[in-house]
Amino acid sequence: MAQSEYILEMNGISKEFPGVKALDDVTLKVRPGTVHALMGENGAGKSTLMKCLYGIYSPDAGEILLDGQKAQIQNSKDALNYGISMIHQELHPVPFRNVMENIWLGRFPTVGVGPIQFIDHKKMHKDTEDLFKQLDIDLEPETIVGKLSVSKVQSIEIAKAVSFQSKIIIMDEPTSSLTSVEVEHLFRIIRDLKQRGVSIIYISHKMEEILQICDEVTIMRDGQKIGSWPASELTTDLIISKMVGRDLTQRFPDRENVPGDVLLEVKGITSLLPKSFKDISFELRKGEILGVGGLVGAQRTELIEALFGLRGLSTGHIKIHGKEVKIKTPEDAIKHGMALLTEERRATGIIPVLPVHENASIANLSRYRKLLFFLDGRKKRKEADVMIEKLRTKTPTSNTLIMNLSGGNQQKVLLARWLLTEPEILLLDEPTRGIDVGAKFEIYTIIKDLAKQGKSIIMISSEMPELIGMSDRIMVMSEGRLTGILDGDAASEEEIMRLAAQH
Amino acid sequence: MLNTKKLGGSKSMQSFTSQYAIYIVLVLLVIGITIYNPSFLSIDSLRNILIQSSTRAIIALGVAFILITAGTDLSAGRIVGLTAVVSASMLQTATYANRFFPDLPQLQVIVPILLAILVGLICGLLNGLVVAKLNVPPFIATLGTMVVVYGINSMYFDMDPNNSQPIGGLRKDFTKIGSGSIGEGQYSIPYIVLIAIFVAFIVWVIFNKTKLGKNMYAIGGNVQAAKVSGINVAKYLIYIYMIAGALYGLAGVLEASRTGGATNNYGNMYELDAIAACVVGGVSTTGGIGTVPGVMVGVLIFTIINYGLTFIGISPYWQLIVKGLIIVAAVAFDMRKYAAKK
Numbered sequence: 001m002a003q004s005e006y007i008l009e010m011n012g013i014s015k016e017f018p019g020v021k022a023l024d025d026v027t028l029k030v031r032p033g034t035v036h037a038l039m040g041e042n043g044a045g046k047s048t049l050m051k052c053l054y055g056i057y058s059p060d061a062g063e064i065l066l067d068g069q070k071a072q073i074q075n076s077k078d079a080l081n082y083g084i085s086m087i088h089q090e091l092h093p094v095p096f097r098n099v100m101e102n103i104w105l106g107r108f109p110t111v112g113v114g115p116i117q118f119i120d121h122k123k124m125h126k127d128t129e130d131l132f133k134q135l136d137i138d139l140e141p142e143t144i145v146g147k148l149s150v151s152k153v154q155s156i157e158i159a160k161a162v163s164f165q166s167k168i169i170i171m172d173e174p175t176s177s178l179t180s181v182e183v184e185h186l187f188r189i190i191r192d193l194k195q196r197g198v199s200i201i202y203i204s205h206k207m208e209e210i211l212q213i214c215d216e217v218t219i220m221r222d223g224q225k226i227g228s229w230p231a232s233e234l235t236t237d238l239i240i241s242k243m244v245g246r247d248l249t250q251r252f253p254d255r256e257n258v259p260g261d262v263l264l265e266v267k268g269i270t271s272l273l274p275k276s277f278k279d280i281s282f283e284l285r286k287g288e289i290l291g292v293g294g295l296v297g298a299q300r301t302e303l304i305e306a307l308f309g310l311r312g313l314s315t316g317h318i319k320i321h322g323k324e325v326k327i328k329t330p331e332d333a334i335k336h337g338m339a340l341l342t343e344e345r346r347a348t349g350i351i352p353v354l355p356v357h358e359n360a361s362i363a364n365l366s367r368y369r370k371l372l373f374f375l376d377g378r379k380k381r382k383e384a385d386v387m388i389e390k391l392r393t394k395t396p397t398s399n400t401l402i403m404n405l406s407g408g409n410q411q412k413v414l415l416a417r418w419l420l421t422e423p424e425i426l427l428l429d430e431p432t433r434g435i436d437v438g439a440k441f442e443i444y445t446i447i448k449d450l451a452k453q454g455k456s457i458i459m460i461s462s463e464m465p466e467l468i469g470m471s472d473r474i475m476v477m478s479e480g481r482l483t484g485i486l487d488g489d490a491a492s493e494e495e496i497m498r499l500a501a502q503h
Numbered sequence: 504m505l506n507t508k509k510l511g512g513s514k515s516m517q518s519f520t521s522q523y524a525i526y527i528v529l530v531l532l533v534i535g536i537t538i539y540n541p542s543f544l545s546i547d548s549l550r551n552i553l554i555q556s557s558t559r560a561i562i563a564l565g566v567a568f569i570l571i572t573a574g575t576d577l578s579a580g581r582i583v584g585l586t587a588v589v590s591a592s593m594l595q596t597a598t599y600a601n602r603f604f605p606d607l608p609q610l611q612v613i614v615p616i617l618l619a620i621l622v623g624l625i626c627g628l629l630n631g632l633v634v635a636k637l638n639v640p641p642f643i644a645t646l647g648t649m650v651v652v653y654g655i656n657s658m659y660f661d662m663d664p665n666n667s668q669p670i671g672g673l674r675k676d677f678t679k680i681g682s683g684s685i686g687e688g689q690y691s692i693p694y695i696v697l698i699a700i701f702v703a704f705i706v707w708v709i710f711n712k713t714k715l716g717k718n719m720y721a722i723g724g725n726v727q728a729a730k731v732s733g734i735n736v737a738k739y740l741i742y743i744y745m746i747a748g749a750l751y752g753l754a755g756v757l758e759a760s761r762t763g764g765a766t767n768n769y770g771n772m773y774e775l776d777a778i779a780a781c782v783v784g785g786v787s788t789t790g791g792i793g794t795v796p797g798v799m800v801g802v803l804i805f806t807i808i809n810y811g812l813t814f815i816g817i818s819p820y821w822q823l824i825v826k827g828l829i830i831v832a833a834v835a836f837d838m839r840k841y842a843a844k845k
Contacts, residue, residue, distance in 0.1 A: 310731065334733040348731050351724035353791040362721045363732035365714045373713050417732065 269316025291471030408439025573790025586755025599672030627748020
């Protein structure tokens with residue numbers, strides 16, 4: 001049999017879930033030794049397709065060819081045996097065990113006689129070192145994994161994939177929690193893997209990255225394949241229009257908000273934690289969007305969580321409407337008209353097992369109190385429903401459990417939660433993280449509308465275009481210190497980067 | 504949580520069965536026992552089952568509060584024991600020979616009852632403080648309380664002149680609560696059943712109509728999100744443990760009243776039955792999920808197993824095996840339901 005042009009061919013893959021056609025006759029062809037981007041909005045079917053490849057789902061129709069040979073992949077063990085590995089977006093290492101045990105988990109090398117086998121720690125150590133040398137990973141095999149950063153854990157996962165002699169490695173949003181330096185390192189590893197003939201299927205929302213690292217791009221929409229193109233023929237705008245199915249003339253809504261008087265004054269606040277933010281002062285005006293830029297570790301999240309009473313301050317003053325306020329708990333913050341949309345939507349935002357309307361009303365229960373103990377259930381439900389509707393949240397009913405919604409719609413429910421408290425100051429921490437392009441624009445529109453209505457907004461973002469496109473002013477932090485405040489119109493990516501890397 | 508989704512044919516059948524699985528188990532159980540011995544279906548059986556379910560239900564409702572906050576309560580049974588002893592010790596007839604407090608005047612019945620409930624509430628407060636303020640995991644905190652409460656109860660029970668004698672000779676006006684009924688003969692309604700129904704109603708109102716209830720579900724569903732949403736988690740946890748403690752207190756009083764006595768071993772292991780009933784009744788062990796009707800059906804299932812299997816002459820050892828299997832099956836089923844959503 002002739003050598004196939006493709007290492008992987010997925011032909012006519014269909015998969016139906018009750019009520020949804022998740023994949024409809026999808027084809028994906030990957031050449032050996034290339035990086036193939038798989039793109040599409042959330043819910044386009046990328047993950048489902050990859051789960052079919054990795055044996056987590058079995059497709060209703062279609063075939064998978066590996067090197068021209070038909071493959072039967074029933075579960076992820078089969079996938080690994082066929083040389084397919086997957087690096088999930090959310091990594092799940094065994095935190096209390098060390099690096100090498102995590103890599104060789106389930107296939108520890110052993111020494112012994114017959115059925116009496118002991119773990120060969122020496123060989124494991126050596127194999128791990130060899131593997132790391134090969135991949136230029138700087139890690140001690142005996143380090144406890146729980147102490148490592150996300151990027152290090154990710155390199156362990158990559159090393160694990162390589163140790164399986166994988167021919168195809170699926171990477172699902174590998175850069176979503178990496179710093180730019182770490183991204184560079186990841187890209188170096190990816191290029192190295194390419195050289196060895198490994199193919200990588202790369203799922204990401206970040207256009208710039210895709211154009212930088214990928215050879216080919218396949219775009220999906222609504223469970224169907226839109227097409228495949230060499231990355232060199234694509235631009236960011238082209239990709240977006242193909243993903244969304246319409247031309248996006250602009251990525252950000254127009255600036256119509258007019259900043260007014262100073263609403264919030266922050267003077268010289270320093271965190272209780274020694275390595276966190278120090279001596280931060282700034283002002284926020286009514287109807288203003290203040291962007292907060294910086295690299296991972298700039299302590300931006302810590303800053304706004306401290307403003308919201310989730311973390312302690314050692315020094316400094318906060319004034320709202322010219323009056324000094326003490327905010328010790330989120331309760332205090334809410335009373336002073338603040339709201340916080342956290343970065344980790346799953347960990348600190350949604351309450352997965354509760355319906356959408358309960359998720360929306362939970363921060364606002366005091367307003368529906370009647371007769372001492374009771375709640376006005378009808379009013380509560382109605383106001384929640386109205387707000388959910390107003391933000392154009394897509395949900396079967398407001399009684400649906402929030403865990404069944406897409407990321408973008410969950411985010412809208414959380415926005416609804418805070419808008420119901422009628423805040424004056426909204427603290428938004430990476431409000432569009434993990435949200436697809438179409439929904440992003442809607443979130444942007446909502447934020448701009450809020451500013452237009454006179455709400456003041458502090459928005460942390462790690463996406464430069466978003467910072468520049470959305471903010472009236474941009475405050476840049478570096479290693480816990482404020483390094484500059486730029487005018488939104490005049491700011492450039494280079495300038496933000498320079499300030500972000502100052503310390 | 505009904506009608507969350509409109510779905511097609513087979514799926515809706517499937518979701519129907521998973522939605523109502525416990526009710527189906529209950530009906531099957533009754534049908535099975537009845538086929539074996541048709542005389543099981545009688546007013547007497549029904550009344551006995553309801554009476555036996557009453558205190559269990561009150562304890563299970565208390566435990567449900569805690570389970571929904573993603574906690575657990577191992578101290579429930581021992582708190583029941585303590586409050587049973589406390590109430591019984593003050594409600595003996597004046598003429599009874601071995602009085603716990605020989606010189607105690609005849610109190611109004613309500614006084615020792617309220618005192619016992621207060622004792623339960625204080626035990627709950629202790630649990631709540633340790634969990635919420637010292638951040639001790641509920642499993643450990645309530646394990647500690649369980650042991651401490653038993654110690655205190657045994658010490659009290661061993662005081663002179665009682666010296667660990669079973670407390671008996673309880674006053675008629677007290678035992679009437681646990682064993683009396685409205686009306687007479689076959690169609691009478693026991694007070695204790697009415698009390699349990701009333702408590703269930705109150706708890707239902709708390710779960711569904713109050714801020715505390717909503718916050719309880721939020722804390723159990725995602726404690727971090729609850730904090731960010733401005734909920735004072737520590738305060739509400741303490742309230743919730745206190746309410747649960749008060750319910751155990753009431754259950755202890757009813758146990759003493761129903762059985763006409765008390766010893767320091769009353770309530771031993773009741774917490775396990777209560778947790779089992781909650782879990783079978785659909786209360787999630789990971790928090791955030793649980794309903795009052797579910798808990799009530801869970802309690803009924805266990806009482807019917809006890810009563811029904813005894814009724815048709817099956818050995819108590821077999822009953823234990825059946826109970827254990829049902830608990831594991833219920834949770835496995837629940838997990839499967841959850842896994843299918845992923």
